Amino acid sequence: MIALLNLSCLFLGLISWLIPIIIIIMKKISNKKRYISIFISMSICLLSxxxxxxxxxxxxNINDWTALMDIIGTSIVLEFIMILVNIILNCTILILLNKYEEK
Incomplete structure (x- = not known):
């Protein structure tokens, strides 16, 4: 059960990246759906x-300090990368949203 936490964290992180990529590819989506997709993407990232x-x-809780020391550095770096990429993708949606509104 606990092993599923890491797998689901990775899976949700990838989904939070895929949502903005799909929205960027599909240019003819209403503004409301774009804002909703940004909210969903950020929410999934936070859940991850x-x-x-x-x-x-x-x-x-199980006092597995060696495992904790092994993963904490990598975990921090990967969480930072996940957040940074998510912000960049969602800002790209907002920039494209404004670009398409001007046309």
Whole structure:
């Protein structure tokens, strides 16, 4: 069960990236749907980070300090990358949204 936390964290992180990519590819989507997709993408990204925090809490509860020391550095870097890419993709949607509104 606990192993599913890491897998679901990765899966949700990828979904949070795929939503903006699909919206960028599909240019003829209404503004309301674009804003909703940005909200959903950010929410899924936050859920992914929350699941990673639950896994870290689990390692602390079972006193597995070596596993915690092994994953914490990588976890921080990967969470930062996930957030940064998500922000860039969602800002791209907003920029394209304004670009298409001007036409």
């Amino acid at each position: 980070i929350y699941l990673q925090s639950l896994y870290i809490k689990y390692l602390i």
